[in-house]
Amino acid sequence: MTASPPAFELSPTEQAQLAALRRGDENAFRELVAEYHGAMVRIAQMFVDDRDIAEQVAQEAWLGVLRGLERFQGRSSLKTWLFTIVSNLAKTRGKREKRTIPFSFFALRKLENYDQDTDEPAVPENRFRDAKDLYAGHWAMKPVPWEVDPERVALNSELMKYLEAAVEMLPEQQRIVITLRDIQGWTAEEVCNALGIAETNQRVLLHRARSKVRRAMEEYLQ
Amino acid sequence: MTNELTCQELVELVTDYFENALTETERARVEQHLASCDGCDTYVEQMRETIETLGKLQEKDVSAEAQEKLLTVFRDWRLETGE
Numbered sequence: 102m103t104a105s106p107p108a109f110e111l112s113p114t115e116q117a118q119l120a121a122l123r124r125g126d127e128n129a130f131r132e133l134v135a136e137y138h139g140a141m142v143r144i145a146q147m148f149v150d151d152r153d154i155a156e157q158v159a160q161e162a163w164l165g166v167l168r169g170l171e172r173f174q175g176r177s178s179l180k181t182w183l184f185t186i187v188s189n190l191a192k193t194r195g196k197r198e199k200r201t202i203p204f205s206f207f208a209l210r211k212l213e214n215y216d217q218d219t220d221e222p223a224v225p226e227n228r229f230r231d232a233k234d235l236y237a238g239h240w241a242m243k244p245v246p247w248e249v250d251p252e253r254v255a256l257n258s259e260l261m262k263y264l265e266a267a268v269e270m271l272p273e274q275q276r277i278v279i280t281l282r283d284i285q286g287w288t289a290e291e292v293c294n295a296l297g298i299a300e301t302n303q304r305v306l307l308h309r310a311r312s313k314v315r316r317a318m319e320e321y322l323q
Numbered sequence: 324m325t326n327e328l329t330c331q332e333l334v335e336l337v338t339d340y341f342e343n344a345l346t347e348t349e350r351a352r353v354e355q356h357l358a359s360c361d362g363c364d365t366y367v368e369q370m371r372e373t374i375e376t377l378g379k380l381q382e383k384d385v386s387a388e389a390q391e392k393l394l395t396v397f398r399d400w401r402l403e404t405g406e
């Protein structure tokens with residue numbers, strides 16, 4: 102046990118992926134593309150309107166990734182690095198096209214610990230009255246009803262893109278669980294079986310993920 | 324019911340509530356709270372709307388065309404690095 106703050110370390114999976122890429126292993130590259138390309142296109146779409154341009158930007162980003170492999174020092178996860186490269190490229194491209202970005206990928210960064218897998222409350226505690234208050238634990242800042250028409254929400258492509266990015270930014274396990282449950286429509290049992298996790302664990306991951314996505318929606322809609 | 328839920332406790336029970344994972348007593352406490360707290364009622368409604376909206380997203384696969392292009396990028400890069 103050391104007292105120093107934990108330095109970031111790549112997960113064993115990412116270390117193996119990185120080593121394979123550096124060796125020029127085509128299968129490792131294919132796997133990474135299958136895992137992240139869709140997400141990278143979606144991130145690019147936060148900054149550029151056109152789906153084809155977003156696709157192009159994501160492809161350019163992969164070239165940037167390959168060329169940057171030697172320099173990559175593993176101070177962030179491989180995934181975060183990929184997403185940073187694509188969002189930087191897309192931002193530049195977006196500016197060239199003089200598009201204003203209403204809600205960037207980085208808006209989500211303002212939500213504290215959004216991409217961290219920590220044991221945190223569903224709602225930040227400053228939203229509630231503190232212990233000195235007669236009504237301790239009750240809302241200090243109540244949520245305000247959203248004026249979204251559920252029938253029309255899917256037509257709001259900007260909100261849908263934002264929501265996609267909000268899911269992508271979640272820590273991995275939370276992202277997988279919420280994607281399978283709420284986007285793909287799997288049952289809890291199917292998710293537990295596929296991932297080999299216990300029911301309670303599945304529910305905790307789902308709860309954290311949904312609570313964060315609600316916060317992201319609130320940030321967007323307010 | 325002597326031990327009333329606070330709002331801060333309620334927001335942590337929403338998923339268990341939706342997933343029918345609460346005991347009958349807990350469920351009654353949640354419903355009792357919701358009946359008299361508009362903040363929590365809005366919160367639970369927003370969680371429902373979040374889930375409903377997520378259901379309208381669709382996972383996209385990488386197109387065969389994109390995959391081909393990326394493999395070309397990869398192979399060119401490998402040549403470039405002089406393997």
Ligand SMILES: [Zn+2]
Nearest residue numbers: 329330360363
């Ligand atoms: Zn309440």
